[in-house]
Amino acid sequence: MRHYVCTGECGTAFEEEGVCTSPDCSQNGQPREKCDCTDGYHGALLEEIDEETDPER
Numbered sequence: 896m897r898h899y900v901c902t903g904e905c906g907t908a909f910e911e912e913g914v915c916t917s918p919d920c921s922q923n924g925q926p927r928e929k930c931d932c933t934d935g936y937h938g939a940l941l942e943e944i945d946e947e948t949d950p951e952r
C-alpha cells in the first residue's frame with residue numbers, strides 16, 4: 896500500500912501526502928516522500944536518502 900514517509904528523525908509514515916508535522920523533526924514542514932514498500936521498513940526509500948547524504952560510503 897502506498898504511503899508517505901518523513902525522512903527526518905521522526906520517520907513517521909502517513910497514509911496521505913503532506914508535510915512532516917513533528918515539531919522536533921529536522922524535516923518539519925518538508926514534504927513526505929512517497930513509498931511503496933510492503934514490509935514497513937521503507938528500505939528502498941531510505942537507501943536512496945543514504946546515498947544522497949553520504950556519497951563517500
Ligand SMILES: [Zn+2]
Nearest residue numbers: 901905915920
Ligand atoms: Zn519528521
Ligand SMILES: [Zn+2]
Nearest residue numbers: 930931932937
Ligand atoms: Zn515504506
